[in-house]
Amino acid sequence: MALRIGVIGVGMIGQDHIRRLTTVLAGSTVTAVSDTDAARAREVAARFAGVEAFATGEELIASPAVDAVLVCSWGPSHRQYVTAAIRAGKFVFCEKPLATTERDGLAIIDAEVAHGSRLVQVGFMRRYDPAYRAMKASIDGGEIGAPLMFHSCHRNASVPSHYTADMAIVDTAVHDIDVARWLFAEEVSEVMVVTPKKSARGGLLQDPLLILLRMAGGAIVDVETSVNIDFGYDIRGEIVGETGTVALAESATVLVKRGGTVAARVPEDWRERFSRAYDVELQDWVDGCLAGTASGPSSWDGYAATVVTDAGLAAAASAAWAKVNLRDKPSIYG
Amino acid sequence: MALRIGVIGVGMIGQDHIRRLTTVLAGSTVTAVSDTDAARAREVAARFAGVEAFATGEELIASPAVDAVLVCSWGPSHRQYVTAAIRAGKFVFCEKPLATTERDGLAIIDAEVAHGSRLVQVGFMRRYDPAYRAMKASIDGGEIGAPLMFHSCHRNASVPSHYTADMAIVDTAVHDIDVARWLFAEEVSEVMVVTPKKSARGGLLQDPLLILLRMAGGAIVDVETSVNIDFGYDIRGEIVGETGTVALAESATVLVKRGGTVAARVPEDWRERFSRAYDVELQDWVDGCLAGTASGPSSWDGYAATVVTDAGLAAAASAAWAKVNLRDKPSIYG
Amino acid sequence: MALRIGVIGVGMIGQDHIRRLTTVLAGSTVTAVSDTDAARAREVAARFAGVEAFATGEELIASPAVDAVLVCSWGPSHRQYVTAAIRAGKFVFCEKPLATTERDGLAIIDAEVAHGSRLVQVGFMRRYDPAYRAMKASIDGGEIGAPLMFHSCHRNASVPSHYTADMAIVDTAVHDIDVARWLFAEEVSEVMVVTPKKSARGGLLQDPLLILLRMAGGAIVDVETSVNIDFGYDIRGEIVGETGTVALAESATVLVKRGGTVAARVPEDWRERFSRAYDVELQDWVDGCLAGTASGPSSWDGYAATVVTDAGLAAAASAAWAKVNLRDKPSIYG
Amino acid sequence: MALRIGVIGVGMIGQDHIRRLTTVLAGSTVTAVSDTDAARAREVAARFAGVEAFATGEELIASPAVDAVLVCSWGPSHRQYVTAAIRAGKFVFCEKPLATTERDGLAIIDAEVAHGSRLVQVGFMRRYDPAYRAMKASIDGGEIGAPLMFHSCHRNASVPSHYTADMAIVDTAVHDIDVARWLFAEEVSEVMVVTPKKSARGGLLQDPLLILLRMAGGAIVDVETSVNIDFGYDIRGEIVGETGTVALAESATVLVKRGGTVAARVPEDWRERFSRAYDVELQDWVDGCLAGTASGPSSWDGYAATVVTDAGLAAAASAAWAKVNLRDKPSIYG
Missing domain, CATH: 3.40.50.720 (NAD(P)-binding Rossmann-like Domain)
Structure with a gap:
């Protein structure tokens, strides 16, 4: 069984x-x-x-x-x-x-x-995070009107020495890209990469980045990746709609007052945050297999993420908007 | 297996x-x-x-x-x-x-x-809630000095019509009592019950209550039970130590801005809050059984809770402090 | 002019x-x-x-x-x-x-x-604090139904060595007492003082205290005074109504993320908090004088505060409820 | 006198x-x-x-x-x-x-x-807002390391019918631009304007906008202007440093729980927020005049703001980065 x-x-x-x-x-x-x-x-x-x-x-x-x-x-x-x-x-x-x-x-x-x-x-996995699901429910429920913008921050305390500039897009921002596609239920049509002043904490690595996505329907997404920010693993997101916004809340369970501050813990890493x-x-997935059905992020989502991050790499090289060209979507992907 | x-x-x-x-x-x-x-x-x-x-x-x-x-x-x-x-x-x-x-x-x-x-x-089950566990870790880690007081609020949106005055102590506050014993790692020595103005929402029911516990080491616990408060299921707790405090944070995952407010959802009931x-x-428990060990709240904890709530019922009747008399604690309970 | x-x-x-x-x-x-x-x-x-x-x-x-x-x-x-x-x-x-x-x-x-x-x-001065005024407006506007309880915390980082046990009631809790009378628009009818385990930070001083007030209409107020709590000056308050609650928010203007926490400043003292x-x-007061009118807390409020704190001192000595007996209220006090 | x-x-x-x-x-x-x-x-x-x-x-x-x-x-x-x-x-x-x-x-x-x-x-006036001043103190005090990015949101519930597309830059974002120059203590070197999907609430008006600034030292600023967002006047800002971030806190003074949510008021307009x-x-200014000194935002700041917003208008027309060219700074401006 x-x-x-x-x-x-x-x-x-x-x-x-x-x-x-x-x-x-x-x-x-x-x-x-x-x-x-x-x-x-x-x-x-x-x-x-x-x-x-x-x-x-x-x-x-x-x-x-x-x-x-x-x-x-x-x-x-x-x-x-x-x-x-x-x-x-x-x-x-x-x-x-x-x-x-x-x-x-x-x-x-x-x-x-x-x-x-x-x-x-x-x-x-972010599509299964309770906070992102509540965010999607809020959008889909019409609580904030049509979504127009998405501000996303992806912050890591540190990355290993083998982490390369490409990985900020291909390994890190890819999560924000997938979430954007899922929240808007739209493809990405263009990507641009803006490079701020480099953090001294990352050696030669260009960090942080500001990655812009234009969605098929015109909404704009800005993704900050800061992968050596020391203080913790911090995932922020806010959707700006026509009549309101919905944002991820801080995830702490307790507030401690001592030594002049009231403070909440920031997760240490992705294991703690997305456990x-x-x-x-x-x-x-297990339940779906037992029931004989597949759901969740599909091959199409995996393929689209790759095409978008490829465009992101091209955009980083050109400092201009790079187009995202996807094949026609087969009907099995809905 | x-x-x-x-x-x-x-x-x-x-x-x-x-x-x-x-x-x-x-x-x-x-x-x-x-x-x-x-x-x-x-x-x-x-x-x-x-x-x-x-x-x-x-x-x-x-x-x-x-x-x-x-x-x-x-x-x-x-x-x-x-x-x-x-x-x-x-x-x-x-x-x-x-x-x-x-x-x-x-x-x-x-x-x-x-x-x-x-x-x-x-x-x-509260002993397994991530927020209460973080609170206990904060106390045990010495972050706020010796704990001196505990403010606890136990609020239900509503209770069924068969809910009686005794149940506010025996069914509702019993959770706060167990949490107090666990957080302080001490028994309760006395109980007093103060009856505020009655909410018109509960018919004949005396609601809310303010229940005071004196712990064996002298710390004071105040428990508000409000079981018909309409707005939701709201569990609040704050430990006051010698140099700081630790409090349960709000549990919402997203913040929605619309119509003049920034708002977070309050859980509907205990199922949602303590799922x-x-x-x-x-x-x-399953893991412990497989490993051949028992842990978590014990028979002693269950027995002590009953004696404390019995004292609470006596205190409610007398409007004075009621003593809690426990038998000697057998060594198997540590 | x-x-x-x-x-x-x-x-x-x-x-x-x-x-x-x-x-x-x-x-x-x-x-x-x-x-x-x-x-x-x-x-x-x-x-x-x-x-x-x-x-x-x-x-x-x-x-x-x-x-x-x-x-x-x-x-x-x-x-x-x-x-x-x-x-x-x-x-x-x-x-x-x-x-x-x-x-x-x-x-x-x-x-x-x-x-x-x-x-x-x-x-x-608390009656002029924007947060307490918003709290009163919320109650008076019917947002939370009839007020039934008030949880108030009055925490000082430290007090001078000449601070005596009486002062916790007469100098410190008197503010919470006045605020309670003002928020409920009712007199205090009884006072009780509960003494928790003593903080080691205050020498011989009995600190903290839990002071209970029964208002004329039956509402119950609990006031925590912690006058040597080290972490800062922390004024908390929450009114519990029949259908909701209203609480003072934290007063910080910025949130700083660093070193594993997201933190906000707690005021250092009453000057900072109530400036x-x-x-x-x-x-x-100046505007009223120029207009020829007196408003704000009156002699009656000052007199009532003294009678309530006197009852508080008696209650501290007796460990029982102490009655508050006020003279008839002259008509000039409305 | x-x-x-x-x-x-x-x-x-x-x-x-x-x-x-x-x-x-x-x-x-x-x-x-x-x-x-x-x-x-x-x-x-x-x-x-x-x-x-x-x-x-x-x-x-x-x-x-x-x-x-x-x-x-x-x-x-x-x-x-x-x-x-x-x-x-x-x-x-x-x-x-x-x-x-x-x-x-x-x-x-x-x-x-x-x-x-x-x-x-x-x-x-934002330079005199307690929250922005705390943000600047946090940066200048080295709490978050060197500042690398600034996320700013400028949201109005609505604007009058005579409000034109240029005004989003010249009247609205100009405040965020001045704050960025002040927080970073640097000039703006380039501007770009990205136009998201248009809100249906603003008629022909292109709203919202995402305005990017490159500061002289390389830091990147992104400014969202949403001037018809209905829910209130909402000013958000977060500086991203090498080791931490500092963000404006919500400005509400009380939290109200009722009807399934815990909510705080959002300011209605700039008068309420920046009073x-x-x-x-x-x-x-009065104190400075009496003391015979001038401080605060100078003519230079006013001039620079105009040149940056002019570049912003050019950028909006070209969809590319527009350079900001300032004259040499006279020594009287420090």
Whole structure:
């Protein structure tokens, strides 16, 4: 009765998903793992009763003990595993990015369209965050009139030394981009990148950035990425409508008064801030697999995110608006 | 490997726990139900594969297919089922109140002491609420110095017509009383009840109340209960320490500006406000049962709550301080 | 055209009022000062053009160059100067306490009644604070239904070593008492004092206190006084009505995110917190004097505050409810 | 001893300043008025004892009964009156805009430089708002590291029908521009204007706008102007530094819980929001005049604002970055 899940890629995020599936969520069991590092796959499998380590993701996908597949491997390998799962007719949850190139995204869409219905969910967890959901409900409920602007801030206390300028767009702002597409229920048509004075905390890294999106319907989105801001992980968002605004509230649970201030904790990192969103996201996927339906962020959303971030990289290079050109949207994506 | 749970009492709350165990939490399966209404037990059992309806709670407890017991029956029956589970050596989670009389509470404690170790957890879910936990961490971490006072407000939008004056103490304030005992890690030594002007919204009901507790170490707690306050379910709390204070923050996730105000939603009821606390509480119990340990609110906490609320009822009748007399605390309760 | 003011008592508060009248407010000029310390009076007079130092408050009051009198002398001398001003038919603003004994308060009332109309305003500045005024407007506008309870907290970072237990009631809580009378537009009928565990920061001082008031209409007020709480000057208040509540918001103007928290400043002391209230209060008095009318807190309010704090002292000694017995209210007080 | 002020232009804002000077602030008296509508000047003069109506601003400026001049006339006339006041060696406060053309701004600067010291203060009242001052103190105190970005929102509930697209930049965003120059203590080097989807509430008006400024040191400012947003007058601002942020807090004084929400009032208009700033600004000017010094926003600030808004208009027309070219800064402006 429980959904039997195979996990491809058991690095940090893969292991965290296994922990979540086995100790937090209902309705599933992990039966298979694989990893390009075979020893790691065997080591992880050995920690759990009833988990088999497979030599390749393809063998894992083919296993009759696997009902659904969770892809947590390196980004460039996503196309390979996701299309294999689609061909096997199995539901697949793929961590973001779905595709590191537009071509990979198109290939996945082609495979899914050939299958004839959705099988893929992409890991844009913010859509499952209670605060973003309340924001969307407020917009969709007409509380603030037609949405015209979206101010979004994505702040990290720090990033590792291997973090590159491209990653501010491709890894960081991609979440704000997906949220914008979802909140407005519209595609992005153009991107521009403005570079403020560089923070001395990031070495050579151009940080912060101000990324502008023009949505298909004309709304404007501005995204601040500040990835070395020291004080904490701070996700801000405000939609400006014709008659009102809706904004994310601070997420603290208690207020402490001492030493001259009243203060609330800022989350340390994305794990603390989005812990619930990850749980709800994956539970929703498990429930959907058991019910035989796919929902949540689709391959189309993953493909569109890649095309928009590609445009963002072009915009950063040109300092001008860069167009976003998407293929026609197949009907299976609604 | 999953914990096999039998649920005694499958009214609203029992069914909600079954939903939680089967569709939200990890690690358990419901295998048995019983209810004084046998038809209802059969009806609930029929909804789930692999669930057996037992004629009595005692038979359910005795079943080899039941590893642990969840008691959601009528309060006066708690002693009967909880002591039976203890005698069977099975872990038991009992919804509050553990006991409707001091005698019942003592009987449960005697049974557990005779068993030699803790088997019982009582459903004081606030101890699992992230905000209360942050408050406790702040106190225990010394952020505000020694705690001296606790201001607590317990507000319900409305209560059903069968809600009586006693229930404001026994059903409502009991949560604030348990939280006070837990936050201060001290017993209550005296109780007083002050009766403000009566709200016209509650008919004959004396509402609101101001309930004062003197803790064993001298700290003072004031609890406002307002159970017909219309605007929503509003749980406020602030600990006043020697050098600072810590207070529950508002729980809203978004702020909406429209029509001249900036506003946040107030929870509608306890389900909305404490939904996460219920999940965390029961997952913690399941995890503990699987690990062979009991933690969380104990029989002692359930017994003490009953003695304090009994003193509260006496205090309400006398308009003076009423003493709280507890038996010696058995060593199994730490 | 400007109101010519004589100031009796030019210690710290008297000098601050002179500063306020001459450099902040419109419509007045200070023409006379007096002080029991004649040298200080001369020294202050010498700092301002056109200010005369008088040997006694009575001579100052009698001066034709004085239109209105500001009494900032030692509390026990208030009766003497206020009644002299009333006999001279001059408007008089008296810093709190109006009277240090019930007898003094009655004497002032008798004098004013003999005069036939109000001449006195007492320095309960909170009634001029924008936040308390908004709170009163919310209650009076019916936004929260009939008011049933008032939770008030009065927290000082520290008090000088000469601060005694009585002062927590007579000097500190007196503000909360006046605000309660004003917000409810009702007298206090009973007082009780509950003593929590003593803060180690106050030496022998019993701090904090929880002071309960029962209003004439039955509403209950609880006042926390914490006068050595270190973190700052923190004035909290919440009125609980039948259908809602209204509470003072935090007063900070900016929020700073750094070092893991989002924080707002807490005022350092009453000067910072109520600076505007003092300005508005005194401007209102000047405007009233120029218009020939008296408003704001009256002798009656000053007298009632003294009787209530006297009852508070009795209650602190007895640990029981102490009755508040007021004389009949003369018609000039509305 | 009081500063004798002549007011040129006694329309709504001029009359409001007269009210402020005569009934709110200390240290001044209004002795003269003039207006292009001579009947209105006479009517206003007749309302106050000792106020003379002059036929022209020049005659008012020349009057020996006028120590300092307050210019509240139509913008295009500012140059004429301000330069006349400078030539007369009198302090002059000029409502914004100081100049409606760059040429007028330069003429005023030339006159003041010829005079040899500052005589002019421009009415950018936000610099006197307690919240903006706290923000500046936080930046200057190093609390958030070097400032890199500034997010500013300027929202009006509605604007009159004669409000044109240019006014969003010249009348509305000019305040955010001045605040940015002041907070960063840097000039603006470039401007860009992005036009979101148009609000249906503003007829043909392009509203909202997103205006970007690049500061001389590289920091980026984004200004949202939404001038028909219905819900109220909402001024938001957040400075993003290298290690933290500082943001304007909501300005409400009380929180009301009722009907399912906890809500705070949003100011209705700029009068409500900046009432204190106007008072502090003008008191500061009066105090400075009495002390023989000029401070606050200078002619240079007024000139720079005009050049930046001119660039803004050019940017709006071109959809590209427009350069801001300022003349050399004379030494009298520090």
